[in-house]
Amino acid sequence: MRRFLSRKLITYLIAFVIGVTVDWGIPRLIPGDPVQAYLSQFSLQPAGYDALYKTMSEAFGTNGSAWDQYMHYWQSILTWNMGVSIGNFPARVTTLVGQALPYTLALLIPAIVLSYILGNRLGAAAARRKGLDNSVLPLGYVFQAMPYPWLALIIPYLLAVVWHVFPLSGGYSNSLLPTWSWTFIGSLLTHWFLPFLTVFLVSLGGWAIGMRNLVIYELENDSSRYLRALGARERVIRRYAYRNASLPQLSGLALQLGVVVGGNIVTEIAFQYPGLGKLLYTAIGNKDYFLLQGIFIFIIIGVLIANFIIDLVFISIDPRTRLSMQGAPA
Amino acid sequence: MSLTVENLSVAYRSRRGDITAVDNVSFRLADGEIMGLAGESGSGKSTIGNALIYMDPRMKLAGGKALLDGKELPLADNDAMRKLRMTEVSLVPQYAMSALPPTRRIGKIITDLLRSHGIKDRDEVLSELLRRLELIGLKDEILRRYAFELSGGMRQRVTIIMSSLLNPSLLIADEVTSALDVSTQRAVGEMLIEFRDRGYIKSAIAITHDLSILAQIADSITIMYAGRLAEKASTAAITEAPLHPYTQALIASLPEVGVRHEDTTLTGIPGRPPSLVNPPSGCRFRERCPFAFDKCTETPPFAEIRPGHQVACWKVSQEHGGGTRVTVPAGAIADGASTEGTGE
Numbered sequence A: 001m002r003r004f005l006s007r008k009l010i011t012y013l014i015a016f017v018i019g020v021t022v023d024w025g026i027p028r029l030i031p032g033d034p035v036q037a038y039l040s041q042f043s044l045q046p047a048g049y050d051a052l053y054k055t056m057s058e059a060f061g062t063n064g065s066a067w068d069q070y071m072h073y074w075q076s077i078l079t080w081n082m083g084v085s086i087g088n089f090p091a092r093v094t095t096l097v098g099q100a101l102p103y104t105l106a107l108l109i110p111a112i113v114l115s116y117i118l119g120n121r122l123g124a125a126a127a128r129r130k131g132l133d134n135s136v137l138p139l140g141y142v143f144q145a146m147p148y149p150w151l152a153l154i155i156p157y158l159l160a161v162v163w164h165v166f167p168l169s170g171g172y173s174n175s176l177l178p179t180w181s182w183t184f185i186g187s188l189l190t191h192w193f194l195p196f197l198t199v200f201l202v203s204l205g206g207w208a209i210g211m212r213n214l215v216i217y218e219l220e221n222d223s224s225r226y227l228r229a230l231g232a233r234e235r236v237i238r239r240y241a242y243r244n245a246s247l248p249q250l251s252g253l254a255l256q257l258g259v260v261v262g263g264n265i266v267t268e269i270a271f272q273y274p275g276l277g278k279l280l281y282t283a284i285g286n287k288d289y290f291l292l293q294g295i296f297i298f299i300i301i302g303v304l305i306a307n308f309i310i311d312l313v314f315i316s317i318d319p320r321t322r323l324s325m326q327g328a329p330a
Numbered sequence B: 001m002s003l004t005v006e007n008l009s010v011a012y013r014s015r016r017g018d019i020t021a022v023d024n025v026s027f028r029l030a031d032g033e034i035m036g037l038a039g040e041s042g043s044g045k046s047t048i049g050n051a052l053i054y055m056d057p058r059m060k061l062a063g064g065k066a067l068l069d070g071k072e073l074p075l076a077d078n079d080a081m082r083k084l085r086m087t088e089v090s091l092v093p094q095y096a097m098s099a100l101p102p103t104r105r106i107g108k109i110i111t112d113l114l115r116s117h118g119i120k121d122r123d124e125v126l127s128e129l130l131r132r133l134e135l136i137g138l139k140d141e142i143l144r145r146y147a148f149e150l151s152g153g154m155r156q157r158v159t160i161i162m163s164s165l166l167n168p169s170l171l172i173a174d175e176v177t178s179a180l181d182v183s184t185q186r187a188v189g190e191m192l193i194e195f196r197d198r199g200y201i202k203s204a205i206a207i208t209h210d211l212s213i214l215a216q217i218a219d220s221i222t223i224m225y226a227g228r229l230a231e232k233a234s235t236a237a238i239t240e241a242p243l244h245p246y247t248q249a250l251i252a253s254l255p256e257v258g259v260r261h262e263d264t265t266l267t268g269i270p271g272r273p274p275s276l277v278n279p280p281s282g283c284r285f286r287e288r289c290p291f292a293f294d295k296c297t298e299t300p301p302f303a304e305i306r307p308g309h310q311v312a313c314w315k316v317s318q319e320h321g322g323g324t325r326v327t328v329p330a331g332a333i334a335d336g337a338s339t340e341g342t343g344e
Helices: A002-029 A034-039 A046-060 A066-078 A093-126 A130-145 A148-162 A182-220 A222-229 A234-258 A265-270 A276-285 A289-317 A319-325 B045-051 B078-084 B106-116 B122-135 B140-144 B152-164 B182-197 B211-217 B235-240 B245-252 B314-321
Strands: B003-012 B019-029 B034-038 B059-068 B089-092 B170-174 B203-208 B220-225 B228-234 B303-306 B309-311
Touching (some): A002 A289, A034 A046, A093 A130, A093 A289, A130 A182, A148 A182, A182 A222, A182 A234, A222 A234, A234 A289, A234 B106, A265 A276, B019 B045, B019 B059, B019 B228, B034 B211, B045 B059, B045 B170, B089 B152, B122 B152, B152 B170, B152 B182, B182 B203, B182 B211, B211 B235, B220 B235, B220 B245, B228 B235, B235 B245, B303 B314
Parallel strands (some): B089 B170, B170 B203
Antiparallel strands (some): B003 B019, B003 B059, B303 B309
């Protein structure tokens, strides 16, 4: 186990270094000078331009050699100082990300986890009940095949515009200031519900369909047949089948959770929800390199952490990974 | 009698109608008997084995019944059969390499099975399990292992131990040796005999296409052809003096120790078995049989030619039952092995 963990940690460390390097390199491959681009917004006197250019280059750290800049970038990451946003000057990148992250996590993690749990149950139940199979499955296909932006228009149209059950957009009511009061928390929840519902519905069908097919396959495979031939109760056989079928589903969950920190851009734009996706979108629009870099660092860290957690879960439910992770032939 | 099978017919449902894979089969199994059930692929040998323990949804009991220790097995009633599986009838499946669930430890699988059968005193069964593991040279730490951590031979032995743990009256061993190398084959075969001798199982049906392993472990051998029984007799009678032309040809097509096949060509049986979708009337071996004559268009009865020796062949029953003798043209059988005059 210790050997496995240390191997994993080294892998993740390497992935992190590569991720950070790419994150540092890509903006620098974009033609043009970010400081120049930034200053060109203002009409400046040549003398003032030169002075400002020098100051800004120093402030943003774009004046040294590539190696210096790279080292400087690492230093800023390790000291958790991602610099200042250009678009929301002078707000700090870490502050902006820190404000957006809770919204994204609170929106996507419950949506993904709940749809995973419920979808798998539904799929497993559909695998053995014809009636359920004939109703859940077509519905699942419909939700899955439906273009998400369309769903993100229809649901708020019905529930917010026509019936006024939930607010249409935003993270909380504009008439409130963020405080820890019940009114504010209530406002957070009502604003949270619609984007949550759309993400939940869309992924639910996918999980259910996947699980149904996997369970049907597992219920017919050799080990289920053997259990049946030895007179195991159908409930026991289903439990074994569910456990086996959960493995591929879990990898799917890992992938989804991994990119959670990137936010869900379409949802957050559609509902004007103040999460990371929306922040990322505005950062791209503003050519806000530092904010972009900062968000990407978060995504890198988030993907790695999520994968690590799923790795640990995998070891506990699939004994085969335990061996292969130690490098033994599986 | 441990097992009595009477006129058993089993069909597979298919889109073109039912296919009768086992057609009107009757045989008996004495207490302590290990019966080998041999035949080529598609002859229905595994279908008999499965029908006696678990009819999957594709299978249909088309007729007949089976009595185990005098009580009728509710073959078509899945719920009633469930309680008898593992306790009265048990199966070592053809697919033993993949039969053990991959995500649970062996010990956990066994405990779950015992719980399914509502066995109160699990500790006693588990200590018996440890004794049996020791008997065949497996360490008890195997219970804490997963199936994929075991070798093929170990998996095969673990499934035999699991399947026979509750001392069933009948153990159906379907191709238990087919996936193993010869030395492991022998060990697994001897394990069956040992388990029978110790009373862990009362009787067994060993289904295989490998006659040489049956010669080592079986008390009697039953030969199947195209869904019907061709011949049943003691192992010695089948291997040394088979009566049914199909059995004779089958034995003749086996390589023999000491025979140099540079000198004698090893032959097969010309032709192929009939399709079971629309089987021909009469004896199903007719088309390939060198002895076939007019009478063979009728279905031959599975008749007892001698005590303990049953054959379904008109020619044999006429020769042995005192009927008209059939003259067989010399050299009619292509393989040249000494099949003429056998059993006379």
